[in-house]
Amino acid sequence: MGTLLFDSDDLDVTEDFLSRAYARMRIGSSTPEASRTRIRRDVMASVSVDEIDLDFDMSYAVTPLGKICLCTVHEGTIQDHVFHGVRDAFGPGDTVVFAPPELSYAGRVHAARYNITMLDPGLLDQVAATDAGPQAEPVRLTGHRPHSPAAARHLKHTIIHLRDHVLSDPAVYQQPLVASASGQLLAASVLAAFPHTAATDPRAQDRTDAHPATVRRAVAHIDDHADQPLTVAEIAAAAHVTVRALQYAFRRHLGTTPLAYLRRTRLAHAHRDLQAADPLGGVTVADIAARWGFAHPGRFAALYRDAYGTSPSRTLHT
Incomplete structure (x- = not known):
């Protein structure tokens, strides 16, 4: 965890840094004699936020990251971005997911300044409702563009908050509860912005399980573990119900959410x-x-x- 600054006009050095910071990749430039790259990387558990400034046109081909990789373009453009049959282009103000964590992608950056925010896919499961049982599938994003401008703005505000008010101060982001809460906040904002596979409406069994005893068990667990990193999934497990049932129970009996109560x-x-x-x-x-x-x-x-x-x-x- 911490802050890393990178500044180089050597394309090979830049390729090596990017391969270590993200995933194995090949980059190229039509103007290798002028290929300056400046990067500020801030990292905490499960989340990294990078500000990248390129003063040249760069092509890229990246192997699977294993993480959710968000991109917000400040200036310039990203052209011919492709993955698994998708081809798109992004400009100033756009916030997108580069590709699913298990897929490679490629494209071209045109003298751009942009933000890259990466998070572990498991964070989505910590804040989303999934089916219980050993066959439960992880939550996945099903689109690479936000479903509304308002959701995209909220996600960008969350990223800015993490960059400027959490990752900017080691005394803050090194606190375990801050790291946990910040990761969940980012994951919740991602789920609010992009289409996904998480279940949202309580099912019949969830409604049956959403009784006062569920709330009492969950509240007792929160009260006893408030000084420790907690997720909605962990609270639901302690109450012996699904995340959907937990959320419905808190809404029905307390008029709030588990995280708001926490x-x-x-x-x-x-x-x-x-x-x-x-x-x-x-x-x-x-x-x-x-x-x-x-x-x-x-x-x-x-x-x-x-x-x-x-x-x-x-x-x-x-």
Whole structure:
């Protein structure tokens, strides 16, 4: 985990770096005498965010990444992007999935500045409803373009949030709860943006299982493990129901979602830590917020004020 900066005008060096950072690939340029590449890579568990700036035209052919690879184009274009019978082109403002994790792809970048965000496919299973049982299929994306401009904008905002407010500060992204929550946030935004195979509506058995005892088991597990990385799938397993049944039970009996309840529980722990902290001991609001999975101090302060009617800094110094 951490930040890596790359700057080279040597095409062979760039190819070697890209092959190590992504997957084995071949790149080429029509102007090898002017082939400067600048990359900033920020990495935490299961997620990486890269900003790439090319001042030349580059062709690429990439072996399967084994990860979901998102691309947001800032400037320039990506032409003749192909994988498994799909051919497309992307320009400024577009956010796409380059290819399914198990497929190769190829194309040409035209003097572009763009973002590459990669995540482990297993993150989708942590936040999506899948069928229970040993034959359950992993959640897969079924399209490479977002299904609506609004969903694409929300995904881009999530990526920017991770880049600017999580991965920019090692003291934040090295907190286990921040890494877990951030990965799930990105996965949920991906599922909201692209068509996928995840089930969304509760089935008859899910409705039957969505009784108060399910909520009690899930709440007990959250309360006992709020200081540990948790996923919706893990909470559902602890409650002995499917993810769909868990989500339906929380919506029916508590009017909220499992992750929203988890966030509220962690907010309460942060509140108690702020009350107990010595304001002269060097601890900060940001320290306590990150400890409980809140990466953005401003958002934490807004949530805190809504819940407790005061600011976290006032609580710390009272």
